[in-house]
Amino acid sequence: MDRPVVSGVAHDLSGATFAVVGISTMPTDWAQVFRSLANADLTPAPLTGAAPPAPPAQGVTPPSPGVTPSPGTTPPSVLDLNAYLMYSVGRAARRRLAEKLEARGLRLWHLTVMTLLAELGPQMKTALATRLAINPSDLVKIVDDLVRLGHAHCVRDRADRRRVVVRLTPEGEAALRSLSAEIASTDDEILAPLDAGEREQLASLLRRVHGHLERAPAEQARRHP
Secondary structure: OOOOEEEEEEEOOOOOEEEEEEEOOOOOOHHHHHHHHHOOOOOOOOOOOOOOOOOOOOOOOOOOOOOOOOOOOOOOOHHHOHHHHHHHHHHHHHHHHHHHHHOOOOOHHHHHHHHHHHHHOOEEHHHHHHHHOOOHHHHHHHHHHHHHOOOEEEEEOOOOOOOEEEEEOHHHHHHHHHHHHHHHHHHHHHOOOOOHHHHHHHHHHHHHHHHHHHHHHHHHHHHOO
16 A cells, blocks of 8 residues: 555557556555556557566467457456446447447437437426436536527427427437437447347346436435425
């Protein structure tokens, strides 16, 4: 915990050798630092002028040129943690989904609002914010983005002019259908190792866990108003 300097040599997935040197002016948990770096999607590169790699130990055959070592670098014990597996798979899925959305100038919240409007019909801004459990001012920004892109428009409620009702435009409905098709292809990519039955079973289990987690905050709020 209190070592100010740590160093070592490792290999990246291409087999190249690189040096790792850490320096700190305060007590540092280096194991925690490198665990954080490992989850940061960083690709280390060899240091210029670094010393040549040490010769392989006796009896160990070095990797052949052009052969990529196995990328399975996750410690087996970590794979026994369901929370880690959900985090790791979820991060990969979120990254792929974000790429699809960013190509259209959207983010995940935009997709969520569009889907909600498609399923429930026109909604007041206040009702949308409550349903999504987000700050009303943040909801306003999301809706403004959708209006600017032509995916939604806002009208005053005839019964109460203070209320603003949000609805999808025909262009927004078409964009949502197109997005849904792209997201389905992302699902196919992520779940490629599973057959149809396994995918349905996984979806059912995830919905049960999601429902449990969604109920917990509401029950807590009722106990502690």
